[in-house]
Amino acid sequence: MLHLSSRSKVHYTLSQTYGEGEVESLGLPEKIKQIEEEMKKTQINKKTEHHIGLLKAKLARLHEELEASTSKGGGPAFEIRKGGDATVVLIGLPSVGKSTILNRLTNAKSKVAAYAFTTLTVVPGILRLNGADIQILDLPGIISGASSGRGRGRRVLSVARNADLVLLVLDVFQPGQVQLLKNELHAMGIRIDQKPPDVVINRGSKGGLALTTSVKLTKLTPATVKGIVEAYGISNGGILVREDVTDEQLIDVLTGNRRYVSSLVVLNKVDLVNEQYLTAAKKQIGSDFVPISAEKGLNMDVLADRIWETLNFIRIYLKRPDGDADFEKPLILPAGSTLRDVCKKISPRFVEGAKYAFVSGSSVKFTGQRVSLDHIPADKDVVTIMR
Ligand SMILES: Nc1nc2c(ncn2[C@@H]2O[C@H](COP(=O)(O)OP(=O)(O)OP(=O)(O)O)[C@@H](O)[C@H]2O)c(=O)[nH]1
Ligand SMILES: [Mg+2]
Known part of the structure; x- marks a missing residue:
């Protein structure tokens, strides 16, 4: 077991960069901006990774505070009755064909139209698959910045927090948008296709922090692990790390409200393109995806099979x-x-x-x-x- 007990360093590092008084007098968005700028300026190398780790922890806490203070805005949460054996949500930009997909897969009749923001609320449908009732939720489209509230995006993205599977729906002419969707979900604390990190933190009342690792840590030094935990106000207790975690994963554990959800990329409207175009789109998406045409009903059975497979039931x-x-x-x-x-x-x-x-x-x-x-x-x- 490795015992660590250098407490002062965290405060020293952070207060050195921003004198405590100075930070306190700033509003949350300004504080966040300052830290982000500081991070941009800092080159990432062995010498600075400890400092960066602590800045990330500080930043994550400020974001949490900001969210807590602004979450009342943007209207009430969508009301969704949990139904069926699993919940699958459709996330995508406006007009990519989410409602058309819902209508194809289920007996729901969600409004479809050629203009953006046709769907304004959650529309549920049930897909009966291999004896299971799978609830599929159609949602309004999201845009860049949705996670910070644009277009009421937070309400939409929150629905994905309780999903078993997120379908990341792309228009065949915008295959590169997959990253935008992932970024917006990430900013909402939703971790796509990741497992919860194998880290257990127990608060204690005295004796400093004790770190136990069962694997070699290559991405964080023991001092940084401890520094990040301390940045969350825990200065006594045990940290058990059973996986080679990154600073972000450790922060996810400390935050405690992350959701881990599977995803499936769906490329819709492939009826509009040829094979050659699809091959190029494939490169842009960069990961596995299901090509479909919801309007023409092409490959919908493959999509259903892939939904079943990814749910892993x-x-x-x-x-x-x-x-x-x-x-x-x-x-x-x-x-x-x-x-x-x-x-x-x-x-x-x-x-x-x-x-x-x-x-x-x-x-x-x-x-x-x-x-x-x-x-x-x-x-x-x-x-x-x-x-
Ligand atoms: N060619 C083609 N058009 C499609 C396909 N799927 C949907 N569309 C068309 O795309 C437009 C938008 O479809 P919707 O299903 O309303 O899209 P949406 O993602 O629900 O849009 P919002 O609710 O506004 O976010 C409509 O004009 C559909 O007819 C498809 O597979 N092929
Ligand atoms: Mg729609």
């Missing part, structure tokens, strides 16, 4: 001890769930009486194998819970 067929398995309505759970999670999904109280289970399918060696509730079932397993 399993279907569990329940069988009563004395009956047949229900192949009509499977229970839908995230892959990696245990049989205990299956019980909880049946009902929160069901788990109390559950003792063990019989499982048939690819997660076990033989049909009707007896397993404990810690067992992790596979897709399409038939499960009998014994009480």
Whole structure:
């Protein structure tokens, strides 16, 4: 275990750059601007990375404060009833075809028109896929700066915080906008296609900060880890780092309100271009994507398959001890769930009486194998819970 106890350095570094009094007298946006300018001026190298890490932490805290003070603006949050086994949201610039996609995938009738900002609120639809009810939410288009409130963008982007999957919808003539969408989501604390960092921080009351690492840290020095944690007002306790994290990931852990959501890039209106154009667009997107034409109904089945695949759910067929398995309505759970999670999904109280289970399918060696509730079932397993 590595023990660290240099407390004063954080305050020294930050107050040296901006005398405390000076910072206090500035408004939040000015403080943010000052730090951003300071960061721009500072060359990133081994010598400055500690300083940069602390500046980033300070900046993240100021942004949080700013958000807390301005979040009342922009109108009330959209009201969304959580429905179905999963929620998928459509995020994209105006007129890229989000509503047309919703209407194709579900029985919803969201207004479609050739002008921007046709959709003004959340429009839900249900896509029935492999026995699961997937709620798809159509949203107003967002524009650059949405995360700072432009075009009521914060209300729109907030909806993605509670999604299981975000469809990043692009117009075939603007494939480069994928980065803009990702940036706006990022600025809202939504981390796309990332796992929560494997870092645990426990506050203590004395003895300074103790850092324990189970991997070699190559992106941060122990002093910077501790400095960033201290910048969040934690000067005593344990920091357990089990992954080679960046300063931003550490700040994400300290902030504690980040959301980790999967994404799928969808390139719409491909009916308007040829193969050659698509190949060029592919380079601009730079990652995997699903080409579709919502209007012409091209490749919509592939999109549905990819939605299912990316959600990474399993279907569990329940069988009563004395009956047949229900192949009509499977229970839908995230892959990696245990049989205990299956019980909880049946009902929160069901788990109390559950003792063990019989499982048939690819997660076990033989049909009707007896397993404990810690067992992790596979897709399409038939499960009998014994009480
Ligand atoms: N050629 C072609 N046009 C499409 C396609 N999908 C949508 N459109 C057209 O694009 C325009 C915008 O479609 P919408 O579905 O309203 O777009 P939106 O993203 O919901 O727009 P906002 O609600 O304003 O953000 C309409 O004129 C649609 O007919 C497509 O696959 N091919
Ligand atoms: Mg729309």
